[in-house]
Amino acid sequence: MTLDALPGFALPLVAAITAGGLIGFEREWRGRAAGLRTHILVALASALLMEAAVVQGLWRFMPLPGAEIVSDPTRMAHGVLTGIGFLCAGVIFRSGFSIHGLTTAASLWITAAIGLAFGAGLYGLGGVATALTVLVLVGLRLVSARLPQTSTVDAEIVWRRDAPDAESRIRAALEPLARRRGADHHGLCANGSRVVLRLRLIKVGPEETDVLARQLRDIAGVTSFELDPRDD
Template sequence: MTLSDLPGFTLPLLAAVIAGGLIGFEREWRGRAAGFRTHILVCLASALLMELAVSQAAWRFLPIEGAQIVADPARMAHGVLTGIGFLCAGVIFRAGFSIHGLTTAASLWTTAAIGLLFGAGLYGLGAVGTTLTVVILIILRVVSLRLPQKSVVDAQIVWRRDATGAEDRIEAALAGIHRSSRADHFELLDGGQTLRRSFRFKIEGEPALKALAVRLRGIDGVIGYSLDPRDD
C-alpha cells in the first residue's frame, strides 16, 4: 500500500463517520450513555478493521515459499461483532427490576455492522442500513408515542412497620392498576422498623403516574417511594 492508495480507503471511512454520526445523534439527543462520539468511533473502527481485512494482499509479510494463502475477510467481521458485545454490555444496566440501555446496545451493534459494510465497499447496503436504523430510532418512536399505550413501571414503596393499615391503604391506592404479581418483592429494613415492597405494573401515561404519586404521598406511614417507568 502506498500514499496513492489512500483516496480509495478514505471514502469508506468518511461514509462510516457520517453513518455513525447520524445514529449517534439520536442517542445523544436522548441523553444516552453511548452518544454521538461513541457511535462514530464504533462505526469508524469497524470500517478500518474491515478495510484492513480486505486489503491483506498489501500487507508487508513474506509467506513461506510455495505456500498458498487464502484470506477470509468474514472472520474479521465475526471478530468485530463479537468484540463490540463487550462495549454493548457496558451500556446495559439494571435498576431494581428494570433493565435499561438495550436499545442503545442494539444501536451500537448495528452501527458496527454498518461500519463493516462500508469498510467492505458495500456503500448501497450500508446506506440502506443507516437509513433503516435512523427510521427505527426516530420515526418509529414518534409513532409509538402517538399510539395509546401503557408504560411499564417498576415501583418501590417504603412505610413504617408500626403504621397501622398502611399496607392496606397502599393496596387501595394501586387498585385498578394492572399489576404483575411475579414482580412483587418484600423486604424488612432498618432492624425491622420499616417495610419495603416492590411492584411492577402498567399505567396509562404520565398524568396517571402523577396521580398515583399524590395518592401515595397522602398515606400516613409511607416514608418513601420510587416510581420508575421503563424506557430504553
C-alpha cells in the same frame, strides 16, 4: 499500499463516519450515554478493521516460500462484533429492578455491523441499513408519541411495619392500576422494621403515576417509594 490507493480506501471510512454520525445524533439528542462521538468511532473502527482484513494481501509481511495465503475477512467481522459486546455492556445499567440502555447498546451493535459492511465495500447494504436504523430510532419514536402515553412503571414502596392501616391504604391506591401479578416481590428491611413491596405497573399514564405519587406521599408510615417508568 501506495498513496495513490488512499482515495479508494477513504470512501468506506467516510461512509462509515456518516452512518455513525446519523445514528449517534439521535442517541445524543435523547441524552444517552453513548452519543455522537461514540457511534462515529464505533463505525469508523469497524470499517477500518474490515477494510484492512479485505486487503490482507497488501500487508507488510513476507510469507514462507511456496506458502499459499488464504484470507478470510469474516474472521475480522466476528472479532469486531465480539469486541463490541463489551462496549455495549457498558451502556446497560440497572436501576432498581429496571434495565436501561438496551436500545443504545443495540444501536452500537448495528453501527458496528454497518461499519463492517462499508469496510467490505458493500455500500448499498450499508446505506440501506443506515436508513432503516435511523427510521427505527426516529420514525418509530414519532409514531409512539402519537399513541396513548402509557408505559410500564417499576415501583418500590417501603413503609413502617408497625404503621396502622399503611398497607391497606397502599393497596387501595394500587387497586385501580393494572399490574403484572407475577412480578410482585415482598420483603423486609431495616432489621424487620420496614416492609418492602416491589411491583410492575402496566399501561400506566403520566397522570396516573402523578396521582399515585401524591397518594403515597399522604399515607402515614410510608418511608420511601420510587416510581420508575421504563424509557430506553
